[in-house]
Amino acid sequence: MNRFLSRSQLRTRATQNAAAWFSPFSISRSVHSLPFATVDAEEISGSQPAEVLNFVQGKWKGASTWNTLVDPLNGEPFIKVAEVDEIEIQPFVESLSKCPKHGLHNPFKAPERYLLYGDISAKAAHMLSLPKVSDFFSRLIQRVAPKSYQQAFGEVYVTQKFLENFSGDQVRFLARSFGVPGNHIGQQSHGFRWPYGPVAIITPFNFPLEIPVLQLMGALYMGNKPILKVDSKVSIVMEQMMRLLHYCGLPVDDVDFINSDGKTMNKLLMEANPRMTLFTGSSRVAEKLVGDLKGRIKLEDAGFDWKILGPDVQESQVDYVAWVCDQDAYACSGQKCSAQSILFMHENWSSSSLISKLKDLAQRRKLEDLTIGPVLTFTTEAMLEHKNKLLKIPGSKLLFGGEPLKNHSIPSVYGALKPTAIYVPLEEILKEGNYELVTREIFGPFQIVTEYKKDQLPLVLDALERMHAHLTAAVVSNDPIFLQNVIGNTVNGTTYAGLRARTTGAPQNHWFGPAGDPRGAGIGTPEAIKLVWSCHREIIYDFGPLPKKWEIPPST
């Protein structure tokens, strides 16, 4: 999609739709500004820096420290985040502790709030459907987590559709219970979905809107009171979304929103003792929090996501498969937790034009439209060093990329690398000394490519068995026996299978999350919400009456 063309189209539609939503009095205002927003995504700059606040106990609040963020595209200081430090966490701790373990609502308490959240979701979905609003969030995402307009818009769109899915009565259906007849008259057991009460949500930088909104709303739907912390680099997006949610009727006491560094948040968690924490981010921090929180946590952590190209190749499909590989590995500059990290090609594919087509597609990515852009958690040097280590493995070679981006002003705290692919022989990957290096997640435009011969599928499966993260995967084949073999011998939580299989794609219509780990969380679907944000409670009704002539039996 051409960014400028699409934005002007969006603007026209925005004017029409906004007129239907806002009162006649506010139409002219809505064309120029949004009723909830406190920033203009286009205007934020060194001379007009934006400010990001915290929200606690029903009020927007500053902090004693302002963390200044630099524009990832030019290094200009452009956003000031009020970051709470360790001695300022008390209001957040108190606010969370006001919520009882049985939550703000449950099937026996304030059930009207299930309907309230259906209404809030419907209104928020409608707001996001207004092109002016979706354009605002897409641009704001681009400012802090540079990705193409279409990728940023995708986040807004998924969020809108998710909110539509949980409009009307759908929130109360999440809390659907079931009953089983008992052993005698008057007895019945009922299973209920119960909230945890005070909970915490911690999310990373790469999806500034989608991940926090989907998890936040899931937590609220089930009756919890969350404190939400988004990576400060991008928390401006969620700060503005909080304002939109308040505008759509979110009760101000239901959610606290905090900006802080990881250490302060860690301390807050230890003091506030939330009954459940949902962590999305690196495995390093995830494992630390599992210990600190004594296991009261669910994880969406690192992904070293794989794709296997099966034996069935038709030349007419090569373009398509190459295009999906390019999108999976390099869209959002490889900064999706579902990004393709390693590609296992059957030898039939290596003899096709796949790699040369993949190289052409990767090379048409450019900084101007952000189809390639800054890497926010790896420097260029760190990625080049990783490349050099890989190239020392016997038989490995650079397929393409492997150089810094040119002609840019991305600050050196961030990375800037051309889309890169490195071939490493399968036998070498499996060697003890190499395996950890090759399967290290590089959160950037970086993938490993390897080849397997027709009798080497067991080696591929061995490589997959040894991985520690099992998030997404793709098995590109329409051969049912091949698919059965690979799916039956692996565990990834979100696995695409078939000729059109991809590793990325976390829409609202299917489960997204790791498998093979009892701590694994999920996002997006009713099953994910129920699993992450509620626990099972069984009420066994036993009303009687007592049998006639009942007598006290002997002790047992």
Ligand SMILES: NC(=O)c1ccc[n+]([C@@H]2O[C@H](COP(=O)([O-])OP(=O)(O)OC[C@H]3O[C@@H](n4cnc5c(N)ncnc54)[C@H](O)[C@@H]3O)[C@@H](O)[C@H]2O)c1
């Ligand atoms: N599985 C998923 O759904 C998913 C989605 C997106 C990203 N990720 C993963 O996230 C990683 C990239 O994000 P990142 O590098 O910013 O992750 P990160 O773990 O460094 O940070 C994630 C969040 O945790 C906070 N944090 C850091 N230390 C903390 C501590 N001690 N206590 C509490 N909070 C703390 C950070 O401030 C941030 O908000 C990649 O590994 C990627 O695969 C996973």
